[in-house]
Every structure is written in C-alpha cells, then in structure tokens.
Amino acid sequence: MRAMKYCQHCAGPITRHIPPGDDKLRDCCLQCDVVFYQNPNNIVGTLPVFGDRVLLCRRAIEPRLGKWTLPAGFMENGESTLEGAIRETREEAGAQLQPEDCQLYSLFNLPDINQVYLFFLGKLHSADFDPGPESLEVALFREEEIPWDEIAFTVVRRALEQYFDDRRQTLFPVRMFDLRYDEQHTLRLSLLSHSHHKDGEIHH
Numbered sequence: 001m002r003a004m005k006y007c008q009h010c011a012g013p014i015t016r017h018i019p020p021g022d023d024k025l026r027d028c029c030l031q032c033d034v035v036f037y038q039n040p041n042n043i044v045g046t047l048p049v050f051g052d053r054v055l056l057c058r059r060a061i062e063p064r065l066g067k068w069t070l071p072a073g074f075m076e077n078g079e080s081t082l083e084g085a086i087r088e089t090r091e092e093a094g095a096q097l098q099p100e101d102c103q104l105y106s107l108f109n110l111p112d113i114n115q116v117y118l119f120f121l122g123k124l125h126s127a128d129f130d131p132g133p134e135s136l137e138v139a140l141f142r143e144e145e146i147p148w149d150e151i152a153f154t155v156v157r158r159a160l161e162q163y164f165d166d167r168r169q170t171l172f173p174v175r176m177f178d179l180r181y182d183e184q185h186t187l188r189l190s191l192l193s194h195s196h197h198k199d200g201e202i203h204h
C-alpha cells in the first residue's frame with residue numbers, strides 16, 4: 001500500500017489514525033481534518049474475439065515483460081467499466097470494439113492485493129491492430145495456438161480457459177471468482193457464482 005507523506009490540500013503532514021466511527025488506520029491530515037481513504041483498484045479489460053481466434057498482447061512493460069495478456073488496465077475516473085475496457089483495448093492493441101459487441105464476462109476478486117478484474121467478451125469486426133506503447137506485439141490465436149506457458153497473469157489464463165470451454169457449449173455465462181493466497185503463498189482460484197441462461201439465450 002502506497003504511503004502518503006503530505007496532504008494534497010494543505011501540504012501538511014499526514015499521520016495514521018483510526019478516525020471516529022471507523023475501525024481501520026487511515027491517512028489523515030489533522031490540519032484539514034480530512035481522511036484519505038485508499039480503496040481497491042478496478043482493472044477493466046476485454047477478451048476480443050475475431051472468428052475462431054482470440055486477441056492477445058505481448059507486454060512491453062513490467063511486470064511480466066514479454067508475456068502475453070488480454071488488453072486491460074486501471075479504470076479512469078469518469079468512465080464506465082465498459083468504456084474503460086474498450087479504451088484499454090484501443091490503447092494497448094489498437095483494436096476497435098463497439099459497446100454493443102461487448103458483454104460482461106468474468107469478475108475476479110483479488111482481496112490480497114486490493115484489486116478487482118473485470119473482463120468483457122468482445123466481438124471484433126476487423127483484424128486491424130496497432131500495438132500501443134505498452135505492447136511489443138498484438139496477435140490472434142486459435143485455441144491450440146495459445147502460448148499457455150507464456151501467459152502473464154492467472155486471471156488472464158482463467159478467462160481464456162473459460163472462454164474456450166464456453167465456446168464448446170456456445171453458452172457464455174457471467175462468472176465471479178475469488179483469487180486468494182493460501183498459507184503456502186500459493187494462489188487459489190475459486191468460482192463463487194455464475195449466471196444461468198436458458199439454452200440459446202446468449203449468442204456470441
């Protein structure tokens with residue numbers, strides 16, 4: 001967790017207190033009587049599909065430089081989750097997704113690192129890409145071509161595995177997962193819920 005040293009309003013010293021009515025230590029400025037809350041980050045992204053292939057980006061930045069990932073990044077203030085996911089897809093892959101071609105797909109809670117990942121399934125209409133500064137390359141992969149040993153993040157691997165399973169059923173329910181470290185500091189993924197659809201209700 002990043003530490004603040006100075007108040008962003010008055011540049012006075014930040015101290016750690018449990019505010020009245022609260023039960024957690026918070027960064028406080030006693031001069032302004034302001035509490036600076038730190039809350040989890042939302043990371044929004046897409047699983048872009050073109051025909052029978054899936055778009056992946058090879059990371060040009062740490063962490064996991066050189067590994068493959070889905071386009072995703074931190075949500076900005078003032079945008080919706082879907083707007084953020086489409087923006088990240090444009091910035092990292094140069095790929096254009098339309099809101100009406102996207103549907104909510106996977107939510108991952110990562111409480112140990114204060115993050116929430118949200119992926120939308122998106123249908124691409126063209127294979128025109130342009131890797132942004134955060135990507136070394138952008139490419140489309142069939143299921144058998146996915147570089148499984150070179151996938152950057154557990155959430156990306158899981159979303160991809162889920163997608164190829166779902167495609168065999170031609171059903172794409174929304175699922176929510178928890179990803180937590182156990183006592184051995186190994187990541188454990190558990191499925192918390194998934195939406196139910198009548199057969200054929202969802203087409204992609």
Ligand SMILES: [Zn+2]
Pocket residue numbers: 007008009010011012029030031032033034
């Ligand atoms: Zn202050």
